[in-house]
Amino acid sequence: MEAAVFAVFAATALGSAIAVVAHRNPVYSTMSLVLTLLSTAVLFVLLGSPFLAALQVLLYTGAILVLFLFVIMLLNVGRERRLPGPVPAQTWVAGIGAVVLFGATARLLLEAQGGRTTAPLSEEFVATRSLAELLFSTYLLPFEVIALLLLVAVVAATWVARRPSADEEKTP
Amino acid sequence: MSPELVAALAKTGLWVFALLQVAPVMLWLERRAPAFMQDRLGPNRVGPLGLLQGIADAVKFIFKEDVIPAGADKALYLLAPALALVPALTTFLVLPFGPTVEIAGHRTALVVVDSDAGILLFLALASLGVYSLVLAGWSSNNKWSLIGSIRATAQMISYELALTTAVVCALVPAASMNLSAVVDYQRAHVWQFLTQPIGFFVFLVASFAETNRLPFDLPEAESELVAGYHTEYGSMRFAMFFMGEYMSMTTLSALGVTLYFGGWSLPFVDFSQFSGLVQALLGFGVIMAKVAFCLFFFIWVRWTFPRFRYDQLMRLGWKVLLPLALLQFVVTAALTVGGVL
Numbered sequence: 423m424e425a426a427v428f429a430v431f432a433a434t435a436l437g438s439a440i441a442v443v444a445h446r447n448p449v450y451s452t453m454s455l456v457l458t459l460l461s462t463a464v465l466f467v468l469l470g471s472p473f474l475a476a477l478q479v480l481l482y483t484g485a486i487l488v489l490f491l492f493v494i495m496l497l498n499v500g501r502e503r504r505l506p507g508p509v510p511a512q513t514w515v516a517g518i519g520a521v522v523l524f525g526a527t528a529r530l531l532l533e534a535q536g537g538r539t540t541a542p543l544s545e546e547f548v549a550t551r552s553l554a555e556l557l558f559s560t561y562l563l564p565f566e567v568i569a570l571l572l573l574v575a576v577v578a579a580t581w582v583a584r585r586p587s588a589d590e591e592k593t594p
Numbered sequence: 595m596s597p598e599l600v601a602a603l604a605k606t607g608l609w610v611f612a613l614l615q616v617a618p619v620m621l622w623l624e625r626r627a628p629a630f631m632q633d634r635l636g637p638n639r640v641g642p643l644g645l646l647q648g649i650a651d652a653v654k655f656i657f658k659e660d661v662i663p664a665g666a667d668k669a670l671y672l673l674a675p676a677l678a679l680v681p682a683l684t685t686f687l688v689l690p691f692g693p694t695v696e697i698a699g700h701r702t703a704l705v706v707v708d709s710d711a712g713i714l715l716f717l718a719l720a721s722l723g724v725y726s727l728v729l730a731g732w733s734s735n736n737k738w739s740l741i742g743s744i745r746a747t748a749q750m751i752s753y754e755l756a757l758t759t760a761v762v763c764a765l766v767p768a769a770s771m772n773l774s775a776v777v778d779y780q781r782a783h784v785w786q787f788l789t790q791p792i793g794f795f796v797f798l799v800a801s802f803a804e805t806n807r808l809p810f811d812l813p814e815a816e817s818e819l820v821a822g823y824h825t826e827y828g829s830m831r832f833a834m835f836f837m838g839e840y841m842s843m844t845t846l847s848a849l850g851v852t853l854y855f856g857g858w859s860l861p862f863v864d865f866s867q868f869s870g871l872v873q874a875l876l877g878f879g880v881i882m883a884k885v886a887f888c889l890f891f892f893i894w895v896r897w898t899f900p901r902f903r904y905d906q907l908m909r910l911g912w913k914v915l916l917p918l919a920l921l922q923f924v925v926t927a928a929l930t931v932g933g934v935l
Contacts, residue, residue, distance in 0.1 A: 449670070449732060456725070476714035484721025485751060491728050492747045495740060550710040550771055 428468055435461035452490050459483050473550045601702045609686040609706070612882060616844045617837040618648030620889060627890065628897040658829035663734060666826065670733035675831040677726035678838030684719045685845045688712040690774040691858045692877030695870035704858075704874050705774060713771045716849060717758060720804070723842060724750045727806075727813060727823045730835070734826035742822025745904065746813035749803055752911040753810075757800035759919035763793040763926045764853040767935040773849075777857035785861070787854040789935060793922040794854045796915050801846045803911065805839060807892055809899040810907055817901075847888035848881060855884055 434457060441454035459482045466475035557565050622637075622645060629636025638644040662671060692704030709715060724747060731743025764786055765771055768779035780786055787794040803810040814822030824835050851857060858877035859865075865873045902910070929935045 449667075449729075453670075453725075453729075472709050472715065473711040476711045476718045479718035480714060480721055484718060484724075485754070488721075488724050488728065488747055488751060491725075491732075492744065495728070495732050495744060 424468060428465065431461040431464040431468075434458075435465070448494050449491065452487055452494065455490075456483050456487050459487070473553060597700045598702075601697075601700065602706055605704070605706045606687070608878060609689075610683065612878075613682065613686065613841050613844060616889070617840045618652065620840045620843075620893075621648045621651055621836075623890070624893055624896075627893050631897050652833075655830050655833040660829045660831065661826075663736070663826050665735035667733040667735065670729045671826075672831075674726050674730035674733060675827065675834035675838075677729065678723070678835050679841065680726070681720045681723040682838050682841030682845060685716050686848065687719075688716050688773060689845070689848050689852055689857075689881075690777055690877075691881050692874050693774075693778075693866070695873050697870040697874070703774065704877060708772070708774065710770070710772050712773045713761060713765060716773075717754075717761070720842075720846070721750075721754060723804075723838075726835070726838065730827065731823035734823075736826050738819045738821070739823050739825045742813045742815075742819050742825070746806065746823060749806075749810065749812060749907060749911075752908060753800045753803035753915070756796050756911060756915035756919050757804060759916065759923060760793045760796040760800065761849075761853065763790055763919065763922045764797075766923075766926045767930050769930075773852050773857070776853060777859060780856045781859045783935070785854065785856045789929075790854070790922055790926060792918050793926070796919045796922065797850055797854070799910075799915060801850060802892070802895065803907070805843050805846060805892075807839075807843070808896040809902050811901065812904055812907060815901060843889060843892055844885055847885045847892075850888060851881060851884040857881060 438454040438457035438461065442451050442458060445451045445454060459478060463475040463478045463483075466472075466478065625647070626636045626638075626644065636644065637647045640646040640650050662668060687706040688709065690703070690705035690708075694701060694703045696702075705712075707715065727746040727750075728743045731739040731741075731746070734740075765776060767783075767786070767789070768776045770776065776786075783789075802808075806813050812822075813819075814824065816822075819825070824832055827835065858881045860880055865876055868876065926935065
């Protein structure tokens with residue numbers, strides 16, 4: 423049962439991830455990304471962490487990707503046009519990234535084959551209550567630093583989006 | 595089939611059965627109730643008191659021609675109304691309607707998914723509802739629809755924030771994200787709308803915005819946008835948006851009842867003297883009775899307040915409701931730490 427669920431959602435995640443980059447229409451790409459994130463959320467549940475799954479759906483599919491769609495619609499981005507040729511630098515960077523990622527995944531798989539596996543997720547990390555306790559005791563400093571970082575981003579965004587004051591409008 | 599599977603199917607079936615009854619009843623109530631408020635009769639020809647009007651409407655919806663506009667994006671146009679039912683038909687999974695009871699020799703919790711991340715699952719699934727509105731507007735290839743969608747996106751994201759903060763306040767005294775614990779806390783103490791009036795007010799206002807009901811129905815404001823995001827839809831596809839809206843109102847009301855009005859419990863009444871099956875039915879009956887009042891309240895408000903302007907809506911959400919919810923959070927946290935709650 424569990425293996426079947428894993429197979430279905432892992433395949434969906436991979437297939438829709440390919441569709442994200444392959445599809446020409448940005449709205450379809452975004453919807454494929456929604457499907458990818460939902461499938462990985464199911465995989466999180468299978469790993470025993472409904473908390474992480476709920477957060478992923480709540481934050482990524484429920485908020486961030488909705489804003490993606492919002493921007494695509496507001497700008498009325500049409501179908502992607504094929505450029506005359508690939509940009510050389512892009513090809514190189516993408517190639518190096520793909521090789522590094524493939525190498526890392528292959529190494530992980532080989533290690534798992536050789537019997538060396540990572541420690542299973544302990545109940546301490548998975549249960550909502552103990553996760554909260556860890557966040558607010560052991561990892562309090564990083565947690566607060568991230569909050570501060572987000573605050574800086576919000577302030578900056580507000581500054582960029584503000585209405586220019588009267589004397590700023592006169593000077594170009 | 596294992597007993598767990600049977601129990602889960604039975605509990606899900608109970609909810610789905612109740613949710614499917616909501617749309618026709620609300621269709622009738624939404625015409626008759628305002629008619630009496632305005633000293634009219636309302637539809638009273640089909641069946642006694644016009645009660646069969648819902649069936650007549652359903653037949654009409656089914657037999658109407660299903661038109662797909664020429665310029666529409668066909669796949670997404672067909673997908674959008676189906677997505678409208680997703681949050682409505684999934685969020686009830688974490689709502690409890692009774693304690694853990696023994697039925698036919700098996701102990702079972704009277705909630706489909708008894709998870710410590712319960713409320714997060716509810717909010718996560720509810721947040722998917724905006725996709726149906728956005729895709730409907732975009733795929734229709736119609737300017738009114740698109741404007742409705744863009745309004746819906748901004749509105750639902752803005753009010754989700756205030757709603758979530760108010761919900762967090764309601765979880766603090768019970769110290770759990772499991773909704774059964776919130777109900778248990780209220781059974782041991784008092785209903786939370788008494789201890790958290792500000793949080794309850796924020797939840798109430800935000801739930802009107804989340805379900806696109808008047809006075810916040812700007813995504814479909816018929817006097818400005820024809821019908822907003824569902825302008826191009828007809829027949830059963832339009833009916834699905836309709837059903838989705840009523841079912842979302844129901845599940846959101848059920849969440850509000852669970853957080854602020856004691857959920858399935860009644861004050862001064864102890865259900866534990868009855869057998870497990872009776873407790874389940876009583877609990878479900880109580881929560882549905884409370885929800886029925888909430889649904890009537892939705893209609894009552896709709897025919898009482900005029901629609902907000904869009905800038906007023908945004909200002910209310912960000913500058914009034916969110917600070918109020920944060921204030922409630924600070925107060926509740928201080929009272930809980932101080933041992934008052």
